Amino acid sequence: MNKYISTAIALFASVSLTYGQATISPAKAQSQRVIIMGATIHTGDGKVIENGYLIFDKGKITGVGDATVVKLNLTDARMITANGKHIYPGFIAPTTNLGLIEIEAVKATVDDDELGENNAHIRSIIAYNTDSKVINTLRSNGILMAQITPSGGTISGSSSVVQLDAWNWEDAAIKKEDAMHMTWPVAPRGRGGFGGGGRLPVGTTAVDPNERTNNAIAELNKFFSEAKVYTETPPAVTNTRLAALKGVFNGSEKLFITADGQKEIVAAVNFAKSFGITPVIVGGDEAYLLTDFLKANNVIVVVKKPQSLPNNVDDDVNMPYKNVARLSNAGVTVVISFDGGDGFWRQRNLPFMAGTASAWGMSKEDALKTITLNAAKAMGVDKTTGSLEIGKDATFFISGGDALDMIGNKVEQAFIQGRDINLDNLHKQLDKKYSDKYGIK
Numbered sequence: 001m002n003k004y005i006s007t008a009i010a011l012f013a014s015v016s017l018t019y020g021q022a023t024i025s026p027a028k029a030q031s032q033r034v035i036i037m038g039a040t041i042h043t044g045d046g047k048v049i050e051n052g053y054l055i056f057d058k059g060k061i062t063g064v065g066d067a068t069v070v071k072l073n074l075t076d077a078r079m080i081t082a083n084g085k086h087i088y089p090g091f092i093a094p095t096t097n098l099g100l101i102e103i104e105a106v107k108a109t110v111d112d113d114e115l116g117e118n119n120a121h122i123r124s125i126i127a128y129n130t131d132s133k134v135i136n137t138l139r140s141n142g143i144l145m146a147q148i149t150p151s152g153g154t155i156s157g158s159s160s161v162v163q164l165d166a167w168n169w170e171d172a173a174i175k176k177e178d179a180m181h182m183t184w185p186v187a188p189r190g191r192g193g194f195g196g197g198g199r200l201p202v203g204t205t206a207v208d209p210n211e212r213t214n215n216a217i218a219e220l221n222k223f224f225s226e227a228k229v230y231t232e233t234p235p236a237v238t239n240t241r242l243a244a245l246k247g248v249f250n251g252s253e254k255l256f257i258t259a260d261g262q263k264e265i266v267a268a269v270n271f272a273k274s275f276g277i278t279p280v281i282v283g284g285d286e287a288y289l290l291t292d293f294l295k296a297n298n299v300i301v302v303v304k305k306p307q308s309l310p311n312n313v314d315d316d317v318n319m320p321y322k323n324v325a326r327l328s329n330a331g332v333t334v335v336i337s338f339d340g341g342d343g344f345w346r347q348r349n350l351p352f353m354a355g356t357a358s359a360w361g362m363s364k365e366d367a368l369k370t371i372t373l374n375a376a377k378a379m380g381v382d383k384t385t386g387s388l389e390i391g392k393d394a395t396f397f398i399s400g401g402d403a404l405d406m407i408g409n410k411v412e413q414a415f416i417q418g419r420d421i422n423l424d425n426l427h428k429q430l431d432k433k434y435s436d437k438y439g440i441k
Contacts, residue, residue, distance in 0.1 A: 024136055024424050024425070026165045026166055026167050027165060027416070027419035029059070029419060030056070030059050030415075030417075030419055030420075033055065033056070033062075033076060033077045034055070034077065034078045034080065034418075035054070035055050035072060035077045035078070035079055035080070036053065036082050036398070037080070037082065037083075038052075038067060038082050038083035038085075039054070039083070039087045039398065040052065040087070041087045041388060042086060042088050042365065042368055042388075043089070043387055043388045044368060044369065044373045044386060045373050046365045047365070048365060049066055050066075051067050051068055052065060052087070053067040053070065054087060055072070055077075056418050057418070058418065059394055059417040059418035060391060060392065060393065060418065061388060061389060061392050061393070062390060063390065064388050064389065080398075080413075082398055085398050086399045086400075086403060087388070087396055087398055088368070089373070089386060089388050089395065090142065090143070090163075090395040090414070091141075091351055091372060092143070092144075092145045092146065092147070092371060092372060092375035092376060092385075092386065093143050093145070093347045093350055093371075094146075094149075094302050094335055094337040094375050094378065094379070095147055095159070095256070095338075096146050096337070096338065096347050097150075097151060098132070098135065098138070098344045099130065099134075099148055099162075100124060100128065100129070100150070102129065102132055102133070102134065102344075112124075112150060112152075113153070114150070114153065115153075117153045117154045117155070118153060118155050118223065118241060119150065119152065119153045119155055119156055119157045120155045120157060120158075120180065120227075120241045120244040121240040121241045122150050122156065122158065123157065123158050123160070123177065124148045124150040124157060124159055124160060125148060125159075125160035125169050125173060125177070126169060128148050128160070128169040128172065130166045130168055130171070130172055132344075133425070133426045134345055134347075136422075136423075136424065137348050137426070138164060138348045139425070140348070140425050140427075140428070141348045141350070141403075141411060142397045142399065143350055144163060144164055144395050144396075144397065144414060144416050144421075145162065145164060147159050147160070147179070147375075148161075148162055149179075153183075154182055154183055154216060154219075155180070156183070157180070158177040158178075158181070158244065158247075159177075159179050160173055160175060160178055161175040161178045161379050161381050163416050164416070165416045165422075174384070174385065175380065177247055177253055178253065178379045178380055178381065179254035179255065180244070180247070180254070180255050181282075182220075182255070182256070182257055184257055184267065184271075185217050185220070186213060186259075186260075186261065186264050187209035187210050187213045217267075220271070221271070223241075226242060227241075227242040227245040227249070228245075228275060230242040230243065231243065231249050231250075248277060249276070249277070252380075253380075254279075254280055254380055255272055255280065256281075256282050256302070257271075257279045257280070257281055258281075259281055259283055260284065260286060260311065261285070262289050265286065265287060265290055265294075268281065269281070269293070269294075269299055273297065280301070280378050281294070281299055281300070281301045281302065282302040282304065282337070283302075283303075284301040284302070284303050284304075284327075285310070285311050285312075285320075287301045287303070287323065288322070288323050288326035288327060291326065291327060291330035291332055292330075294327070294332045295330060295331045295332050299332070300333045300377065300378045301327055301332055301333070301334050301335070302334075302335040302378060303324050303327070303335065303336055303370075304338060305320075305337070305338050306324055306353050306357055318360070321356060321357070321359075324336060324360070324362065324367075324370060325360050328362050333374050333378070334374060335371070336350065336353050336354050336370040336371055338350065351371065351403055351404050352406055353371075354367040354370050355367065355402075355404035355405050357370065368404065374386075393416075394417060395415065395416050395417055396414070396415055398413045398414070400412055411423060
């Protein structure tokens with residue numbers, strides 16, 4: 001009995017620590033016009049303004065340009081001098097389970113997937129935990145928005161786009177249900193008679209993996225066909241799974257399909273096109289082989305974790321680094337993300353993934369677009385965020401140096417929808433605590 005009581009107490013303490021965020025509160029709404037002068041402004045759409053100015057009021061950008069050729073009205077404005085510093089749009093983390101997982105070993109803090117193959121009705125936004133201690137570590141590196149994405153099954157459910165300074169998920173949401181996520185069926189690869197690499201369980205019969213894959217694709221076709229009819233003429237009895245695809249068919253919600261191989265990417269795009277949908281491909285390990293096809297079909301590619309080894313033993317060992325540039329230079333809109341499995345805690349390194357891509361065949365500003373404007377386009381929020389333009393949300397940060405470089409990324413001040421946010425986090429608090437203890441400066 002004592003053992004169980006001790007376990008329960010430990011679990012409660014762990015969950016309390018996980019969800020507690022007592023010292024970091026969301027910022028209040030912008031109450032005064034702000035003018036920032038003298039910084040190098042990276043607008044996020046490929047342009048750079050040396051010695052620029054940025055004005056924002058009531059959460060929206062009202063002016064941006066060259067500070068040397070404009071006269072500004074400074075009345076009733078808060079001035080921020082940023083000479084020698086850099087301004088960037090807030091970075092956007094795509095396809096992440098941030099806020100859905102806190103401690104992987106504590107089941108009570110894991111809520112990123114559901115049982116079953118078809119979870120089209122799942123809405124990840126309602127499980128998003130704004131009190132996660134991981135969130136503030138991302139903000140400290142310039143990541144101010146994220147696409148909270150479910151996982152598991154062939155159809156995982158809907159993601160939502162959030163800003164990372166909120167009291168609850170309703171406050172956080174920038175766009176609810178921005179995309180439906182699914183994984184294209186593919187036959188398993190491995191050693192063994194049927195691709196599984198091991199013996200079959202006792203009492204089971206071997207099934208050809210290609211047959212299993214074809215059956216899964218047939219099920220997808222059947223489900224999408226039924227959903228299309230259902231959403232056009234909904235019956236008296238509600239079917240939440242079928243109803244969940246309404247936004248995908250009417251264009252208000254994107255369709256993200258995870259596919260890596262050349263054959264699978266083509267099949268996934270053609271599948272979506274057969275229902276009048278332009279998909280976003282996630283993963284895209286072999287997307288560089290299909291640049292003409294992807295460009296012709298206006299397909300955006302979300303490349304996962306460039307700092308990794310290739311999947312195929314015969315590939316160039318540096319291909320994951322080159323993939324982003326190959327796609328971008330061919331005219332394909334490309335976005336950089338992490339694998340969903342470890343995205344929630346490693347996502348803070350997202351700007352450095354873009355920096356790596358810039359070292360392998362593309363410019364720094366094009367690399368910046370992969371985590372700003374291109375990401376916003378993929379999620380359907382580019383009219384309000386993703387770049388520093390008049391009328392868009394004032395979501396950006398000031399860095400002491402190059403934000404795509406580990407040494408230069410020094411986020412000194414950040415704003416989300418005009419709100420001057422707190423950049424403290426648990427890592428900084430622990431650093432200060434033990435620096436004070438041992439007298440380290």
